[in-house]
Amino acid sequence: MTIKNFYELGQEKIIGETEFFILIYDGFPVSPGHILIVSKEIRKDYFDLTLDEKKDLDNAILSAxxxxxxxFAPNGYNIGMNCGESAGQTVFHFHCHLIPRYNGDMKDPRGGVRHCIEGKGAY
Known part of the structure; x- marks a missing residue:
């Protein structure tokens, strides 16, 4: 999906924006309030963002x-980016997930993103 497609969804889908990013609620949220931060210019992933875009990404995350x-009243957050097909990326237009986390949403959340490779997160 390109930024044009996001704008074609209608302005009502855009809940915020910064100089280089738009914010929308995720269409398939994993928790209440899950927001996507999407680059206005087509960039494949985080590593293709310009230096100015990377600086603005922090503004977008804080805005989200x-x-x-x-x-909502989350107790924590996961910030996630999938960079490359092997990392699970399926939409090759940069987007960052800001996922609110709530006490009790998982039996044992310890390790967080370390569990992206099954069986490797325990320490």
Whole structure:
């Protein structure tokens, strides 16, 4: 999906934006408030972002966090980017997930993103 496709969804889908990114609620949220931060220019992944875009990404993440906290009260967050097919990327237009986490949403959340490779997260 390209940024044109996001805009074609209608402005009502865009819940925020920064200089280089738009914010939308994830169409398949893994938790209440899950937001996608999508580059306005087509970039394959994080490593293809310009230096200015990388600097603005922090603004976009903080903006998304403020939006989430207007309606929800998460106890933590996961920030995720899939870079490359082997890492699970299926949409080759940069997007970052800001996933609110809530006490009790998993039996044992210890290790967080370390569990992206089955059986390797325990320490």
């Amino acid at each position: 966090k403020r939006i989430i906290e207007k309606s």
